[in-house]
Amino acid sequence: MCRLGQSIHLRPKKEPSKLEMKMRMMLIIPAHVIMLVYLSVSGAEDTVNVLDEVKALRAEFEGLKSTCQASHVAFTAVLRPSNPDKDGFGNTGPFSQETTLIHSRALTNVGDAYDPASGIFTAPVKGVYYFTFTTYAWAKEADIGVSLYKNHQQVLLVWEFQDKGDNEDFASNSATLLLEKGDTVYMRLPSGLQVTSNQNTNLSTFSGFLLFPM
Numbered sequence: 001m002c003r004l005g006q007s008i009h010l011r012p013k014k015e016p017s018k019l020e021m022k023m024r025m026m027l028i029i030p031a032h033v034i035m036l037v038y039l040s041v042s043g044a045e046d047t048v049n050v051l052d053e054v055k056a057l058r059a060e061f062e063g064l065k066s067t068c069q070a071s072h073v074a075f076t077a078v079l080r081p082s083n084p085d086k087d088g089f090g091n092t093g094p095f096s097q098e099t100t101l102i103h104s105r106a107l108t109n110v111g112d113a114y115d116p117a118s119g120i121f122t123a124p125v126k127g128v129y130y131f132t133f134t135t136y137a138w139a140k141e142a143d144i145g146v147s148l149y150k151n152h153q154q155v156l157l158v159w160e161f162q163d164k165g166d167n168e169d170f171a172s173n174s175a176t177l178l179l180e181k182g183d184t185v186y187m188r189l190p191s192g193l194q195v196t197s198n199q200n201t202n203l204s205t206f207s208g209f210l211l212f213p214m
Helices: 018-070
Strands: 074-078 089-092 099-101 105-110 120-122 127-137 142-150 153-162 169-179 184-189 195-198 205-213
Touching (some): 127 142, 142 169, 142 195
Antiparallel strands (some): 074 205, 089 195, 120 184, 127 169, 127 195
16 A cells, blocks of 8 residues: 555556567467468368359350251242243152252342252251242143152142143142151152243242241
């Protein structure tokens, strides 16, 4: 207990030794290192996640881009006679076996899905397509007609017997088809039947286009 008049002496605060400073730094540094490592790992994981999302979006965009480009599909092709007469007319058939009709003159072929060399349309994407065809015949006492095929299966057929007094006719038909990518559609001439075409006039035609992709 202090008496009046006595001076009070305060002990000066002891400075930490070098050893204590090292110990304190050893405790502080690992905490900073741990925090930096955590932030680095967390940031790396976030970066990986962002890159994965960017790759997924890019792949989705490329898929949509391909579908959009492939969805522009439309064609019209015309049948030409192999041996036209002086007026440009000529018959195809009759043959002993069913034969693919090759409409070799492509008036329109957006998307290049129709092959004028083979007469075959190949679906570039899955979707609903519309096909139509018109055939012309000029022959007396003959069987005329054509058929529409999808993947080796007959879808439509038009047929008529031309008698003596009826030697000129047109026939048309159409179909809406659900096609998978790679499905084929084409025209066939049944055995024993024939059709007429002209070298200069578009009489017998085959057309199709994509209504919408699926």
